[in-house]
Amino acid sequence: MSDLPAEPGADSALLAAFWRVLAGTGWEGLTLRAVAAEAGVPLAELRRRFPGPLAFLRAHLAAVEQEVIAGTVEDSSSTARDRLFDVLMRRLDAMQPHRAGITRLMRDLPRDPALALWLAAQMPASMAWMLEAAGLEAGGPRGAARAHGLALVWLAALRAWEKDETQDLSPTMAALDRALDRADKAARSLGLGREEAPAPDTALKQEEI
Numbered sequence: 001m002s003d004l005p006a007e008p009g010a011d012s013a014l015l016a017a018f019w020r021v022l023a024g025t026g027w028e029g030l031t032l033r034a035v036a037a038e039a040g041v042p043l044a045e046l047r048r049r050f051p052g053p054l055a056f057l058r059a060h061l062a063a064v065e066q067e068v069i070a071g072t073v074e075d076s077s078s079t080a081r082d083r084l085f086d087v088l089m090r091r092l093d094a095m096q097p098h099r100a101g102i103t104r105l106m107r108d109l110p111r112d113p114a115l116a117l118w119l120a121a122q123m124p125a126s127m128a129w130m131l132e133a134a135g136l137e138a139g140g141p142r143g144a145a146r147a148h149g150l151a152l153v154w155l156a157a158l159r160a161w162e163k164d165e166t167q168d169l170s171p172t173m174a175a176l177d178r179a180l181d182r183a184d185k186a187a188r189s190l191g192l193g194r195e196e197a198p199a200p201d202t203a204l205k206q207e208e209i
Contacts, residue, residue: 011049011059014039018056019101027053027108027115054118060098061122065129067094072133081180083134088154088176091130092161092169103162123151130154149186153179 017039022030030053036046050056068090075083095102109116127147131138138147153176160175 012063014041014046014050015056015060015063016098018050019060019098021101023100023104027105027112057119058122061126064091064094065126069129069133074135080134080136081184084130084136084150084153085176085180087130087134088157089169089173091154092157092172095161106158106162123154124148127151127154149183153183 014035018030018035021034021038025031025034032046032050032053033043035050035056036043039046050059068087071090072087078086109119124144124147127150128138128143130150131143131146136146137143156179157172157176161169161172164172
């Protein structure tokens, strides 16, 4: 997001307004004028910092990644699987304040294949940051395969989170646990061992997540 001015507090307020508007209008009904009005800023100021709806989504991804990375505590005694569980749950925690807008966007995605493809294209790089936060190698072909595999685990958790109305998110945690178990089994079947990140997506697709 180097093209945006460094105004984290103001940008956070605009992002919150974006998600509130989206929760009510859906993606198709979203207008930047409505976001500006919700945030209480002139439209020209909104345009200066967020030139379009996709800029909000990019900024949201960057903010979530930053929050997860900033909250990471080094723990050499834990397993890779446990660290991935912690990282992905903290990612969901970072999204929780905007839950209504995010879940509305998820419901709208089947009607907008172009947006769904755009979001899918962002996932490998975003999951690479999650691997880094978990202390796992994310570079090179092996890292790329791990990132794609972790994206499938993340989608399983995200689907559960979308339907999870509990305070403690226990159904989401259970779904994430199961997805990591499947990834772990796939990794071991390929001889990668328990301390590896999730197996490549081609392996994970043997079981639908």
